[in-house]
Amino acid sequence: MKTDxxxxxxxxxxxxxxxxxxxxxxxxxxxxxxDLAPLLGIGFDQGEKPGTFLVTEQFARPKKDSSxxxxxxxxxxxxxxxxxxxxxxxxxxxxxxxPFMGSLKVIIIGEDFAKSGDFNNVLDFAQRYAExxxxxxxxLAKGKAxxxxxxxxxxxxxxxxxxxxxxxxxxxxxxxxxxxLGHYLTILGEKSTAPIFPVVESVKTGEGVEYKTDVKxxxxxxxxxxxxxxxxxxxxxxxxxxxxKGYMWLENDVVHRLINTVDLEENSIKFGGQVIESxxxxxxxxxxxxxxxxxxxxxxxxxxxxxxxKKQLSGPEWVELVKQAEKDFAKVIEKECNxxxxxxxxxxxxxxxxxxxxxxxxxxxxxxxRDQWEAEIADFPISLEVLVTIHHSGMSxxxxxNSGGEGQE
Numbered sequence: 442m443k444t445d446x447x448x449x450x451x452x453x454x455x456x457x458x459x460x461x462x463x464x465x466x467x468x469x470x471x472x473x474x475x476d477l478a479p480l481l482g483i484g485f486d487q488g489e490k491p492g493t494f495l496v497t498e499q500f501a502r503p504k505k506d507s508s509x510x511x512x513x514x515x516x517x518x519x520x521x522x523x524x525x526x527x528x529x530x531x532x533x534x535x536x537x538x539x540p541f542m543g544s545l546k547v548i549i550i551g552e553d554f555a556k557s558g559d560f561n562n563v564l565d566f567a568q569r570y571a572e573x574x575x576x577x578x579x580x581l582a583k584g585k586a587x588x589x590x591x592x593x594x595x596x597x598x599x600x601x602x603x604x605x606x607x608x609x610x611x612x613x614x615x616x617x618x619x620x621x622l623g624h625y626l627t628i629l630g631e632k633s634t635a636p637i638f639p640v641v642e643s644v645k646t647g648e649g650v651e652y653k654t655d656v657k658x659x660x661x662x663x664x665x666x667x668x669x670x671x672x673x674x675x676x677x678x679x680x681x682x683x684x685x686k687g688y689m690w691l692e693n694d695v696v697h698r699l700i701n702t703v704d705l706e707e708n709s710i711k712f713g714g715q716v717i718e719s720x721x722x723x724x725x726x727x728x729x730x731x732x733x734x735x736x737x738x739x740x741x742x743x744x745x746x747x748x749x750x751k752k753q754l755s756g757p758e759w760v761e762l763v764k765q766a767e768k769d770f771a772k773v774i775e776k777e778c779n780x781x782x783x784x785x786x787x788x789x790x791x792x793x794x795x796x797x798x799x800x801x802x803x804x805x806x807x808x809x810x811r812d813q814w815e816a817e818i819a820d821f822p823i824s825l826e827v828l829v830t831i832h833h834s835g836m837s838x839x840x841x842x843n844s845g846g847e848g849q850e
Contacts, residue, residue: 478502478516478538482601484586485563486551488521494554494563495521496528497587499601500540517590525566542572546605548579548622549586549641555669555676561629562674567622575623578608581669581676583642592643592663600663604641607665612696615689615716616682617665633796633814635788636671637688640679670792677788680781687781690738690774691793693721700742702769704776712766713746717832725802732806733822734795736778740827742770744834763831771827778825786819795821 484497500516518535522528532540548567550560567573582589592600608619617639628636645661668680668688680688689695698716702708719740726733744766754762785793796814800807810817 477541478536479541479544481544481599482547482549482590482604483545484549484551484582484590485554486585486587487553487557490521493521493523494559495519495551495587496525496532497590498532498540499590499599500536501544501599519587525563542570543574545573545577547601547608548577549582549589549604550579550638551582551586552584552676554586555581555671558674560671560674560676564622564625568626573622575621575626577622578605579620579622579625579638580604580608580641580665581638583640583679589641589643589663592661594662603663604665607663608639611665615695615698616686618668618685618688618692618694631794631797633791633800633811634794635677635790635792637680637792638669638671639665639685640667640669641665670788670790672790677790678784680784683777684781684784687777687779688793690719690721690778691736691781693719695719695721695740700770700773701746702766702773703748705769705772708765708769709749710762710765711746711748712744712769713748714742714744714766714770714831717741717743723798723802725799725806728822728824731822732799732803733824734798735824736826738774738778738825738827739830740770740774741830741832742767743832747834759834763834766834767829767831771829774827774829775825778827782823782825789815789818791815791818795823 479501480498481501482499486495486497488494497517497519500518502516518532520528520531522531529540548564554560567577589604590600594600594603596603598606611617611619618637620636620638625636625638628634642664643661644664666685667682668685670677670680686698689698695716696719698719699713700716701713702711703713705711719738721736721738723737724735726735744763747762750762781793785791785795791797791814795818796807796811800811
């Protein structure tokens with residue numbers, strides 16, 4: 442009896458498995474990887490004809506003589522179109538493989554196009570089309586996106602991959618914002634906050650950097666510096682490097698930072714260091730019958746450099762020097778933050794997200810001012826407190842300029 446039951450159970454199990462297999466759809470609509478053209482970067486510029494824009498796409502093409510699939514060659518096209526779908530149709534006609542949007546790393550918005558007001562119309566396609574991922578980066582170009590994507594870099598990297606690498610290594614210096622498509626779309630839903638994007642530019646030798654080149658008429662290297670502030674669909678203005686650094690402090694986006702006190706004229710001794718840890722918190726409190734946003738920045742810094750120290754210091758003198766370093770680093774941070782706050786007041790655009798902070802901390806008060814928030818920005822009270830702690834002062838308690846200092850035989 443037991444044997445018959447087991448046979449019956451096995452027969453039912455086999456029959457169930459066969460039935461399941463019959464209902465599986467399989468990969469009828471699959472596309473082989475070899476038949477796809479992976480898209481790495483896409484740029485948008487103003488078109489020559491009214492109502493059009495210039496689209497530049499950079500695809501990856503594996504090198505034929507390469508044993509590694511990681512080595513790719515440049516394959517960049519530009520077309521003029523009146524819509525994103527029209528542009529992709531034109532690309533599909535000239536590409537020998539089907540363009541694949543899921544591999545896109547970065548969207549580059551040209552300066553003139555960002556000022557035209559068509560910016561969000563283009564991104565609407567990226568938001569709706571299923572192949573686009575919201576994790577892709579968005580940057581503004583200083584100049585044309587076309588020129589950036591056509592750069593020949595000395596590293597051999599394609600510009601789209603170089604921009605991606607620079608962005609993903611940005612935490613080491615924390616001087617520009619990182620913006621993904623999904624983050625930008627979220628900010629658009631918060632009407633009080635003005636979107637902000639990092640700015641990418643090409644740098645020729647002699648423009649703040651020197652390098653040797655054997656390529657005639659080479660355009661230069663790629664640098665990410667500063668940021669652009671949007672007013673709705675329009676580029677309102679650029680932030681300087683200092684203003685962008687202030688934004689990073691106030692947004693609590695500083696992971697690591699290289700920082701120095703060279704620009705402080707009141708002291709003969711200058712310090713250089715790196716941020717080990719940083720935290721920015723804020724409160725919304727009443728102050729003299731007015732509401733005020735209070736920022737408190739706490740950061741830990743390791744001293745890497747001391748310049749201008751001419752003598753060997755005693756223990757108490759060294760303690761006083763470290764205290765001076767803490768004050769000087771705090772002044773630099775305050776200067777950067779105040780530059781960013783000043784820019785916000787001048788533009789009347791809340792790229793710092795102050796309105797968002799007020800809404801989170803005191804929603805009842807926010808409802809009374811949100812309708813006239815742009816007018817309130819110019820003189821809304823903001824206070825700033827910066828506390829710096831020296832984590833350590835390096836491997837030496839003396840300076841290389843000391844006579845009789847450490848390291849001598």
